[in-house]
Amino acid sequence: MAGAASSSEKPHIPVLLRPLLAAVAPVTGIWLDGTFGAGGYTRGLLEAGADKVIGVDRDPLAFEMAADWAQDYGDRLVMQPGVFSRMDEYAQDLDGVVLDLGVSSMQLDQAERGFSFMKDGPLDMRMSQQGESAADLVNTATEAQLADILFHYGEERASRRIAKAIVRARTEAPITTTLRLAEIVESCLPRPKPGQSHPATRSFQGLRIAVNAEYEELFQGLMAAERALKPGGQLAVVTFHSIEDRMVKRFFQSRAGKTGRANRYAPEMEQDQPQFTLKTRKAVGPDEQELQENPRARSAKLRVAIRTDAPAGEIEARAIGMPQLGGRAR
Secondary structure, eight states: OTTSOOOTTSOOOOTTHHHHHHHHOSOOSEEEESOOTTSHHHHHHHHHTOSEEEEEESOHHHHHHHHHHHGGGGGGEEEEESOGGGHHHHOSSEEEEEEEOSOOHHHHHOGGGOOOSSSOOBSOOOSSSOSOOHHHHHHHSOHHHHHHHHHHTTOOTTHHHHHHHHHHHHHHSOOOBHHHHHHHHHTTSOOOOTTOOOTTHHHHHHHHHHHTTHHHHHHHHHHHHHHHEEEEEEEEEEEOSHHHHHHHHHHHHHHTTBOOOSSTTSOOOBOSSOSEEESOSSOBOOOHHHHHHOGGGGGOEEEEEEEOSSOOOOOOGGGGTOOOOSSSOO
16 A cells, blocks of 8 residues: 555655546445555545445554544444455445555554664564564575565565575574664665665565565455456556556456457457456556655556456466465465
């Protein structure tokens, strides 16, 4: 949910909210916000005309922070603790589902949550605040497993070098803080040029995704949305990096019955009984106004599809480009 929450000092700016609401208009009926965060999308949907929104989040803090405004909507807002991969257990016959993927700003802004390399804090990264932490992972995984995670989940080309440095450093003392891990990663990479991201960005991304099983959650969540939406219901997904967008794009293409081409000159083939029709043929990105208002929107992409009346089905993770780890299963 990058950009889907905020610290108390800054106003919350939901990423791509305006184009999302425009794409799914008119907003009516019952919607599910699978990544509630600071409630930006939920409030946007309610203000746009949704009869009810079910807000789902695995982070208990999200609902605590919403307590001061949630009551204004009465029974039009239902806050549901849980994960969006189980949304079809929480509701059926939905008019719409919104997913804003990744880590939320409120999580990044709190040093004690351990998501950010910009502030020192415990190496945690758990969205649900339960289970294995990032510290557990970096101190117990093998060098090969760490390299696999950094490469496939973080798209870090220096993954083997960084994994070797992590294993070497933890023999001296356990790695328990964000800044120590960031320093280890920085020592393996060239100093960034002006305008480049922090050297630890990709490594922290990869570890966070592994700790929270984010790709598996997305894969299962897309299928759960297919089961939960009624015919004509809309699925809108906002992604923040290439792997997420690839998974969503391929899921939509597959479920819309697009089998691709045998070669570049052959016509695209249609399959029988597609589960979705594509509402946005290409991903929608931020406009200049949004980039000025919220720089975090720079890499955001929105895709929307409409549920048909075809029965829900199954799809393999590999078919939508979900990264597969060779070692540690997550």
